[in-house]
Amino acid sequence: MKDAFGLPQSLLVLGGTSEIALATARRLIIRRTRTVWLAGRPSLALEQAAEGLRDLGADVHTVAFDALDPDSHEAVLGKVFAEGDIDMVLLAFGILGDQARDEREPLSAVRVAQTNYTGAVSAGLVSARALQTQGHGSLVVLSSVAGERARRSNFIYGSSKAGLDTFAQGLGDALYGTGVHVMVVRPGFVRTRMTSALPEAPLATTPEAVATAVELGLRRRSETVWVPGALRVVMTALRHVPRAVFRRLPI
Amino acid sequence: MSAETVSVTGWGRTAPSAARLVRPRSYAEARAAVRECGVRGAIPRGLGRAYGDAAQNAGGTVFDMTGLDRIRTIDADAGTVRCDAGVSLHRLMEVLLPLGWFVPVTPGTRQVTVGGAIGADIHGKNHHVSGSFSRHVTSLDLLTADGSVRTVTPGTPLFDATAGGMGLTGVILAATLRLLPVEASLMSVDTERAGDLDDLMARLTATDHRYRYSVAWIDLLARGAATGRAVLTRGDHAPLDALPARARRNPLTFRPSRLPAAPSLLPEGLLNRRTVGLFNEFWYRKAPRARAGELQTISAFFHPLDGVPHWNRIYGRGGFVQYQFAVRHGQEDALRRIVHRVSERRCPSFLAVLKRFGEADPGWLSFPLPGWTLALDIPAGLPGLGTFLDELDEEVAAADGRVYLAKDSRLRPDLLAAMYPRLADFRALRAELDPRGVFVSDLARRLNLQELS
Numbered sequence: 001m002k003d004a005f006g007l008p009q010s011l012l013v014l015g016g017t018s019e020i021a022l023a024t025a026r027r028l029i030i031r032r033t034r035t036v037w038l039a040g041r042p043s044l045a046l047e048q049a050a051e052g053l054r055d056l057g058a059d060v061h062t063v064a065f066d067a068l069d070p071d072s073h074e075a076v077l078g079k080v081f082a083e084g085d086i087d088m089v090l091l092a093f094g095i096l097g098d099q100a101r102d103e104r105e106p107l108s109a110v111r112v113a114q115t116n117y118t119g120a121v122s123a124g125l126v127s128a129r130a131l132q133t134q135g136h137g138s139l140v141v142l143s144s145v146a147g148e149r150a151r152r153s154n155f156i157y158g159s160s161k162a163g164l165d166t167f168a169q170g171l172g173d174a175l176y177g178t179g180v181h182v183m184v185v186r187p188g189f190v191r192t193r194m195t196s197a198l199p200e201a202p203l204a205t206t207p208e209a210v211a212t213a214v215e216l217g218l219r220r221r222s223e224t225v226w227v228p229g230a231l232r233v234v235m236t237a238l239r240h241v242p243r244a245v246f247r248r249l250p251i
Numbered sequence: 252m253s254a255e256t257v258s259v260t261g262w263g264r265t266a267p268s269a270a271r272l273v274r275p276r277s278y279a280e281a282r283a284a285v286r287e288c289g290v291r292g293a294i295p296r297g298l299g300r301a302y303g304d305a306a307q308n309a310g311g312t313v314f315d316m317t318g319l320d321r322i323r324t325i326d327a328d329a330g331t332v333r334c335d336a337g338v339s340l341h342r343l344m345e346v347l348l349p350l351g352w353f354v355p356v357t358p359g360t361r362q363v364t365v366g367g368a369i370g371a372d373i374h375g376k377n378h379h380v381s382g383s384f385s386r387h388v389t390s391l392d393l394l395t396a397d398g399s400v401r402t403v404t405p406g407t408p409l410f411d412a413t414a415g416g417m418g419l420t421g422v423i424l425a426a427t428l429r430l431l432p433v434e435a436s437l438m439s440v441d442t443e444r445a446g447d448l449d450d451l452m453a454r455l456t457a458t459d460h461r462y463r464y465s466v467a468w469i470d471l472l473a474r475g476a477a478t479g480r481a482v483l484t485r486g487d488h489a490p491l492d493a494l495p496a497r498a499r500r501n502p503l504t505f506r507p508s509r510l511p512a513a514p515s516l517l518p519e520g521l522l523n524r525r526t527v528g529l530f531n532e533f534w535y536r537k538a539p540r541a542r543a544g545e546l547q548t549i550s551a552f553f554h555p556l557d558g559v560p561h562w563n564r565i566y567g568r569g570g571f572v573q574y575q576f577a578v579r580h581g582q583e584d585a586l587r588r589i590v591h592r593v594s595e596r597r598c599p600s601f602l603a604v605l606k607r608f609g610e611a612d613p614g615w616l617s618f619p620l621p622g623w624t625l626a627l628d629i630p631a632g633l634p635g636l637g638t639f640l641d642e643l644d645e646e647v648a649a650a651d652g653r654v655y656l657a658k659d660s661r662l663r664p665d666l667l668a669a670m671y672p673r674l675a676d677f678r679a680l681r682a683e684l685d686p687r688g689v690f691v692s693d694l695a696r697r698l699n700l701q702e703l704s
């Protein structure tokens with residue numbers, strides 16, 4: 001069960017090698033979390049991530065999960081929930097793709113969309129139903145500021161996150177009053193492996209800062225969390241910039 | 252019986268969870284409700300005054316026991332009452348005071364049910380004299396997981412597991428209580444101020460035995476030499492001859508007044524260091540240095556907060572945490588350290604109460620132990636509060652003390668066994684009585700109260 005501060009005792013991470021997710025898991029383990037499920041494609045990295053969390057004292061399991069195989073989600077996640085209540089599901093998988101290549105090769109663009117959006121729709125709905133059955137829990141969805149408004153430089157990734165973001169907001173409203181809390185997290189540029197090849201954007205942040213914001217959001221039962229918080233204001237302004245101007249902005 | 256799915260929280264309004272709310276109105280309906288409660292079990296709930304998650308059951312069933320609300324028999328000569336578990340102490344006072352009887356133990360609110368009072372084994376300002384609530388229960392009807400109704404009497408393991416058992420042994424359906432005779436519905440109260448914590452503890456130690464009721468409000472925002480300054484209010488039921496002539500004509504009237512309820516949407520941060528600091532300063536200054544024999548109403552003396560319905564809303568949407576712990580005599584240093592830490596940290600707490608407990612009570616998970624108890628309210632949104640309270644828990648556990656389950660919403664589960672040495676007995680009895688785990692709550696899940704290991 002979560003405590004008065006929204007801190008979970010058990011955590012399921014979908015996308016168990018995500019740096020943001022692991023930073024969040026580390027933070028939560030230090031506070032209260034005892035049981036962690038890392039779901040992801042079986043790999044050395046996944047096992048190493050589990051080992052790292054075990055060193056902090058948590059009871060960590062790994063489970064084979066593929067976002068691109070929605071047919072398996074029901075069975076895979078069903079097994080995890082059958083082992084006991086999950087207080088928090090962190091939906092953290094996602095790929096950035098390569099905008100230039102994806103524009104040339106539609107199939108690789110589709111893969112971005114399937115991972116980030118349809119894979120998340122499936123895993124999100126399966127998780128939401130399980131949480132609703134247990135009558136409590138938080139579903140934390142890692143969206144992105146890129147989904148807020150399409151940008152020339154990454155609209156394929158951005159559109160997948162826009163879909164995910166809208167889906168998660170609607171899911172949160174659908175689950176209102178069921179004891180399940182859905183929180184959409186919109187980080188800006190986060191310095192991770194995924195973004196290491198990209199030039200750093202303004203207001204860049206770290207996985208640890210996202211983890212801190214998630215912990216705060218859990219306590220406040222927030223529905224939307226921006227990281228850093230200043231992005232909320234920045235994006236409110238950018239949302240209203242005319243297309244002709246926005247297109248020319250160096251972002 | 253109607254059943255609807257609702258979001259449920261405790262009085263502190265943190266950590267909501269959804270449950271099917273069922274309101275049985277008879278023994279037969281209660282039995283049916285237990286039979287039909289489903290795989291995620293059930294927990295009885297009274298008036299929802301437990302601060303944390305004791306009367307929540309995520310994904311399962313919550314029994315709203317206020318439907319069982321009959322006072323069955325009153326023996327006005329012997330001073331006993333037999334009533335349903337959903338009867339509130341408020342209702343009992345309305346009915347019993349005109350007959351010259353008072354409830355044996357009342358907490359800081361009348362809005363608790365008899366079942367809840369036994370389940371949490373509540374205490375009042377008279378604990379040092381009278382012990383906890385369940386000491387005055389001569390028998391109770393308990394609906395257990397197998398669907399049977401058992402009559403449980405003091406001195407049996409089932410009674411000791413049920414008193415303070417947080418509803419996890421079964422549903423209390425009715426109870427018989429021993430009452431306290433009173434001549435008037437007014438209280439005779441002595442008030443005095445204590446300049447610091449040592450002064451306060453010395454006064455309580457020296458003269459508590461002279462009073463049936465004793466409690467101290469403590470200013471936890473005062474620092475330096477004034478750390479732990481307090482207002483002591485102690486007293487007893489006024490004898491008839493202490494009443495002025497007018498009041499003597501109708502000495503047993505009980506008509507508590509109520510202000511309008513707190514609005515449902517109040518901003519967060521209303522209670523901060525500045526506002527609470529001002530309030531505490533005012534409250535301390537307002538109290539007389541020493542005043543004896545003042546006549547107060549029962550509600551003013553025992554239940555001042557009942558005057559504002561939904562007062563818990565003043566903490567805003569984020570809710571609040573109540574931290575109540577007890578340490579034994581001889582562990583006063585731990586108490587001093589905690590008081591100093593709380594006031595150093597400037598926790599904005601305006602409801603901080605210190606009391607000396609009497610002998611421990613027989614309930615296995617009953618909270619009181621011979622020593623001191625401090626209770627304080629803190630807004631849940633205070634930065635770093637979770638970690639800070641974890642540190643206080645360590646102090647409390649190291650001093651052989653405990654925190655109160657009826658108030659808890661955040662204890663680390665691994666400290667529980669150290670705080671409650673009879674926990675293993677409780678778990679064993681529960682495993683035998685309720686092998687399928689029909690009775691379960693969010694509190695039980697969070698603290699592993701049902702596990703055998």
